[in-house]
Amino acid sequence: MTAPLPRIGVAGIHGHGATHVAAARALEASGRARLVAVADHRPPEVDLGDVAVFHDATDLITRADLDVVVLSTPMHTHLPLAYAALEAGVHVLLEKPPTPSLADFRTLVDASEQAGRAVQVGFQSLGSKAVPFVRSLVAGGTIGQVERYGALGTWLRTESYWTRAPWAGRRTLDGRAVVDGAVTNPLAHATATALAVADATTESDVTSLRLDLHRANAIDADDTSSYVAALAGGRSLAGALVLTAPRRSEPCVIVHGSTGRIVLWYTLDLVQVTTPGSSIAWTTSHQRTNLLANLVDHVVDGVPLLVPLAATGGFMRVLEAVRLAPDPSPIAPGFVERRSDASGDAHLVVRDVETWSERVVAEGRTFAELGAPWA
Ligand SMILES: NC(=O)c1ccc[n+]([C@@H]2O[C@H](COP(=O)([O-])OP(=O)(O)OC[C@H]3O[C@@H](n4cnc5c(N)ncnc54)[C@H](O)[C@@H]3O)[C@@H](O)[C@H]2O)c1
The missing domain is CATH 3.40.50.720 (NAD(P)-binding Rossmann-like Domain)
Known part of the structure; x- marks a missing residue:
């Protein structure tokens, strides 16, 4: 039967x-x-x-x-x-x-x-075979010694995005934590995927965090954010996660090594490897397993889960730091431009935010530590 x-x-x-x-x-x-x-x-x-x-x-x-x-x-x-x-x-x-x-x-x-x-x-994104592939490249020494991990996301969000639901852009709602900011919700995958690539998925893998949270929109939560996380084993992860860019760019996880660099375009399941002497990155595409299908396989056949709750503990350490942080600092209006898209919906753009974001992940310092004038 x-x-x-x-x-x-x-x-x-x-x-x-x-x-x-x-x-x-x-x-x-x-x-x-x-x-x-x-x-x-x-x-x-x-x-x-x-x-x-x-x-x-x-x-x-x-x-x-x-x-x-x-x-x-x-x-x-x-x-x-x-x-x-x-x-x-x-x-x-x-x-x-x-x-x-x-x-x-x-x-x-x-x-x-x-x-x-x-x-x-x-x-x-953690259902992608790209994640273990990047880990295997790092373990195999393809880019030498790891110097730093990075999580980079520069998106835009229209003003209507922030008014679509009572909890949108809120830190709390009716006294309950909501934490709906760039780091913890819209761009949460960037941090979670970077931690998975770094094999830093449990609570104890994130040992400390320097947060730098700002906002341009009329919200409670952060929309222009950076952080530097210290990871177990003396490693570090720098994140620049913003919703105030002039355009939506593909977000990525970057591994900087002593002899090369790996970029994981985690929404596309693409991996690009650059090593000395290669002017064009070596690019590979990977399969992704649907997480509901994997859960059903787990229930029926005992297949291991791809994203078990306990393996999001490292991400939760970051979320907790954001929850407990002081309110994000408002960015002075002189650094913010209001632009309209084709539908007439407006979005806010912070001056040179893409350039500052790239520097965060390249140099391992927050916006404020780099001296961004609006930070
Ligand atoms: N994995 C991803 O890529 C991804 C993308 C977007 C959102 N999310 C997450 O999905 C969740 C929902 O986000 P969303 O943007 O779809 O929100 P949403 O507000 O657009 O939709 C939520 C839906 O849940 C319904 N709902 C609320 N409370 C309910 C209840 N008690 N019983 C039954 N229905 C209820 C609402 O009526 C609404 O239709 C959030 O946790 C969000 O962070 C994940």
């Missing part, structure tokens, strides 16, 4: 959750699982056939008899919903960032262990 297929539910089906509904549908099409229910405060916009529809994630978790639930709801809902799922014996794909504080993170790690149920975190 064949075992019944794992029953999947998705909470939060609009926004990013739509990709999880599609992933569950793909698993269904390949006969590996079934999408049996969804939940959202807003009704589905498409006909979901015989899939049950709940208004709230709690009802989905307690009433739909699930094996796996995807939680793609706002960050401040993650701990209570994930906790409820684990108590109900359901495995969880939890969107990033896992929780808004380190204390909540530890509570959830314990709950997962006690329930004997998996929590996979939705850092999808």
Whole structure:
């Protein structure tokens, strides 16, 4: 007799959750699982056939008899919903960032262990085979001795992005931590991927952090940020993560070595290696495993998880430092230009922010340490 297929539910089906509904549908099409229910405060916009529809994630978790639930709801809902799922014996794909504080993170790690149920975190770039590939290049000495890791993201966000939801750009909402700034949310993958490349994924792997947080937009959280993290083993990671650039550039993780450099374009699964004498980077493309598919394989066949909750502890150390840091300092209006895109939506651009960001990752110093005039 064949075992019944794992029953999947998705909470939060609009926004990013739509990709999880599609992933569950793909698993269904390949006969590996079934999408049996969804939940959202807003009704589905498409006909979901015989899939049950709940208004709230709690009802989905307690009433739909699930094996796996995807939680793609706002960050401040993650701990209570994930906790409820684990108590109900359901495995969880939890969107990033896992929780808004380190204390909540530890509570959830314990709950997962006690329930004997998996929590996979939705850092999808960590499902890429590019990450172990870069680690193997570093271990093999392709770029000599590692001098520094870097996380570089220069994006723009329109003003409407910051007003789309009550929690957008907030550090707290109704007294609860939200931490929705450049480092911890929109560009969180940059730091998480850099830490994975550096094999610095647990809490104890990030030993200290120099943070330099600024904002140009009328928000509470940071939108123009840099940091230098000390990692176990005497290594370091410099991050420049900004949402106030003139354009959206592909974000990347960089490994600076004594005899070369590796760049991982983590949204594209591309790796470029530059060594002395090579004028054109050696470039390779890599496969990516979907994290819901990997969680189903884990539940059914015991395949190891690609992003187990405990392996986001290093990222959570960074998030906790941002949460506890003083408010980001406002950037003086003289350094900020307001530009409109084709649709008429405006976005703010900080003067020369791309150049300063490149210097952060190249030199391992924050904006303020480099002397950026607006920092
Ligand atoms: N991995 C990625 O690349 C990626 C990208 C974007 C967002 N995210 C993460 O996904 C999560 C959701 O972000 P978003 O931008 O899609 O947010 P969103 O606000 O656009 O969508 C969240 C959805 O959840 C629903 N919702 C909220 N509370 C609910 C509840 N208790 N029960 C049922 N539905 C509920 C809302 O109605 C909404 O439709 C966040 O954790 C975010 O950080 C991840």
